[in-house]
Amino acid sequence: MLKFGVLLALVAPCFCKHLEPAFVSGVPSVRGGRPGSSRLLATATSVKPSVYEEFGVTDVLNAKPFSLPPLPWDPMSLGGISKETIAYHYGKHHATYVRKLNGIAKEKPEIAAMSLEDVVKKSDGAVFNNAAQIWNHNFYWNCLKPNGGGTPTGPIAQKINEAFGSFEAFKEQFSARAAGHFGSGWVWLVQGADGKLNIVDGHDAANPVRDGGDKPVMVIDVWEHAYYIDFRNARPNYINAFFDSINWDFVNSQLA
């Protein structure tokens, strides 16, 4: 545990500079050795550099002012979601949002000076779209992990029971919202100011941080590019694959 914490402390500054504070907030908790958190970031270092070369993203991994965070797991390892999907979803879509936002930041120094979260909160149009899509994808990758899924453990289990009655009821409601979202978007599990969990739909690049301050706890991407390679139009099968790969440790770490 300590070893991972030290490793993380070395790696984190360059990886986390422009991530939303929620990600950064995971860092001290690992340093402090909170159970469950270490695996999340320790696995980030297990992705071979050749993966980023293969995906053609080495230019954006350490780009400034905004960068593409490394994957928290080997892209071969997710099971239901293929390496090809990750190659396009992370290597093309996510990386392109970073390149586009950096292109915008070149023309607009005020954007370059802001944190990613501030850009999400304060901008509109193409600036918002690219910034929010970076934020959303950063968050989405962390919600997944190899051999994840199953019944949640820890505080999230209790929070889910309080808000939805049972995990099964939550899974049913969340899946129905994800399957039913019309057009491109994201379906979020958020924690409101009252501490209670809720499911919200976000259209296109929408992000709860912008929309009303609810705290994102978990997200599923329902843009067609998230599932069309592996599941074609069968979004419900993708939702099942998502549930089989949820990183409950990360979800727990996002609770207020």
Add this chain to the structure above:
Amino acid sequence: MAFQLPALPWAKNGLAPHISEETINYHYGKHHATYVTKLNGLVEGTENAKKDLADLVKTTDGGLFNNAAQHWNHSFYWNSLSPSGGGEPKGAIKAAIEQDFGSFQKFKDDFSANAAGHFGSGWVWLVKGTDGKLKIHQTHDAGNPLRDGAGVPLLTCDVWEHAYYVDYRNDRPSYVKAWWNLVNWDFANNNLAKA
């Protein structure tokens, strides 16, 4: 009578290699068919079951609009494509494009940039506006020019990811190039004549 999935105006493999049979199997056989099924489920036993599809597109909202408009849009899209399409426009549409955009190349560049740049799911249309001029018009999700008053639709390009992800993955510009190899100028001319 319930709304029906129209027959395709060409064989499922007729658009290959520009758009594959597999894409048509999903896009027409799954996506379009599902919109029709859902639309029928929503109108069954209501006054809306007797209405014209275009009326529903013009007057409804929410799930009913989404399914009605996606049914309309896809029906129009299939007709905007043809195995013998592509190339330079001819007839009245050629003259109108040259008059309103300066040249076919300029129109093509402008339309392609709109199609490549549309953020999220949607459609890019060539319409005859209420002022009589041809215009490029983007609609989001199920948006439709009949509903938003942009004018009379002449052609459309579907830029939902399901339209091109099987054949081109994230490379939407290559799909848009393929669209130009299939564009049905006869259909555009027929629509222009009625506009």
